[in-house]
Amino acid sequence: MAQSGMAGSAPPKRNLSWNDPTVRAVVYQVLALGLVALGIWYLVSNTLHNLETRKIASGFDFLSREAGFAIGESPIYFGPENTYARAILVGILNTLRVAVVGIILATLLGTVMGIARLSKNWLVAKVASVYVEVVRNVPLLLQLFFWYALITELAPGPRQALNPITGVFISNRGIKVPAPTDHFAFDLAGIGFLLAIVVCIFVARWARKRQEATGQAFPLIRANIALLVGLPIIGWLIGGAPMELDVPKLAGFNFSGGATLTPEYAALLLGLIIYTGGFIAEVVRSGIQAVYYGQWEAASALGLKRSLVLRLVVLPQALRVIIPPMTSQYLNITKNSSLAIAIGYPDIVSIANTTLNQTGQAIEGILIIMGVYLSVSLSISMFMNWYNKHIALVER
Template sequence: MNSPTKPPRPQWSWRSRAGRGVIYQAIALVLIGLSVWFLAFNTQENMRIRGIQSGFDFLGASAGFDIGETIIDYDPSETYGKAIWVGVLNTLQVAVIGIILTTILGVLLGVGRFSRNGLVRGICYGYVELFRNVPILLQMLMWYLFFVEVLPAPGDAWNVADLFYLSKDGFSFPRPTQGTGYMVMLAGLVAGVALSWVWRRWALKEFEKTGQLRNPGWPTLGIIAGCTFLGWLAGGMPTEWSIPEAGRFMIEGGGSVSPEFMAVLISLTFYTASFVAEVVRGGIQSVSLGQKEASAALGLAPRQTMNLVVLPQAMRVIIPPLTNQYLNLTKNSSLAVAVGYPDVVSISYTTLNQSGRAVECIAIIMLVYLTTSLSTSLFMNWYNDRMAIKER
């Protein structure tokens, strides 16, 4: 019996393609490093000659300016670093919520393009052509003017059941008062979502083994609702809610979001969803017609065919361009400065004007968007690997 042959060892010499590749890469890295060092040294030397201060020590100085919308507590007497962190959180808030809403709306529009109802197809087509052909900055300004000019004053706010109010001050809604009980309830909700995902994975595997399809809808909702209810019980059954009340000049109580936040979120969602819809449509069209015909021959309803046969195969085509749209949404959030939303760009510009540290503030903005974009890409690449066809 012949012993298996060992793979040849690479020859690290100039005549070897692998050896030349390593040498070229090393030279490229050295040149890039020297270029970065030259630019940094030249910039610092020019700033020193002109008497311009440099460094990140200004982040510990008092900011001295207020921020209209914050997720965490902030006071003008706190540092520039804290102010910029508030801007980072505001940017992440818009980006994360926007990505979630964009995914939901874009998938519905993309699937709706294949509806048997001509009216639904027409509405989806009209939406895509309208919102993807109007610049996002123009949409952002349009929504902002709608909220601050068209909507009524807080005293005459539009409301639903005296619980939800929409006015020039923004959107107000009931919110639970902060407390341990609601945090436990939230933990139960998160656990319910995780368990429902595990159950759906198990149900899909059983379907592949036995061909018996379990209805995923009601069990999923039941698991989430049950875990949330158990969390509410474990948290002491809290019932305290802060309800908004319309006053003469403002709406007091409850939770609220500003017109600036709503203008940014809606414009980002509507604009990016039009591109996501086209990505989904292209992915669905990439699945051969024979797959749909085979599903119909097995007795699957059109909805089951879409959920169990078409979309799982289309996801392998959808995910790469979908990642690009998520990145575009995150980077387009920098346009929020046009309507006065205090994102990281707006707060960094204010910091730049007060401290004079232009290079440092621009570097912080670049680092924030580079980090968020790379994080999104890493997560989507991981998800893409999970959805890829596994070779035997």
């Protein structure tokens, strides 16, 4: 009876003592949080006091005011009469133009070079190794200066522009090419291209499940090419199949009409692709080498070619090693695009700097830049984490 009574009694209360490590840990954490909160309060109050002393108005009301400056390169219309908010939007779009295209092309270049480093062909492997070692050990800013100088100094002026194809002009002002006119048919073609991308994703999933169930391979590459080419053509035909294009023409000391690939955009994109491609190549190489060599031998024993072994057996397993460091490279190429200001490309940093110089809203301008890069980086991380979880092995 005494034992059962003791068993049913409540556990003894814990006395608070400084000798208890749990108590000390809680006290230290509370003190640390208090110091952080005190530091934040001091910085905020000191900043507000200084702004008030210097009669500088805080807030984002300036975004609705007229900008009064022009932007040399904009994917949407922008004039001096537009607001600072629209100028910031142009900077965001220009940054995304570089980041998205750069991520896609750097991935392709890095993957090819990473595989080439493992090639059994001595020359191919050495060329890939030299490329990786050179671009990874030369600062990106110097590479941007090099490509910008190469494009602007070697190319002729507009009046002596190269004209390799009718309607295409290459000069130190950029590459001018014919562009679609403002016609509904070209809008339908663009919608058809986006629809083709979505259909390609579903076709790839269906082909994978079909092969797992039947063992029969589906000609996925040819089907995707047919979709990416066919659906835009169908949209263009439905819209009336207009044949007229906006062809660039020499007018004075420059060209008018058509679409332009500016030297600033080309140099920035080329530098980011080549520089980041070297790091991605090493990520791909290490990911492939992380796959047990017995996988190569087993697949080869089944009679598969080396290219098929790499594409169907090794790379799917290597992706689980490649994706985490690849995410870091995608974030790097996005953040490194801020070096665009060095060669005059109007990205978010350049336009925000012009804005804060005119308005004096330095804190708000810096906050806008930080918010843009934080949002883009978090979006990339969320997508890559989702994809990494999607391809992870599911244990039973």
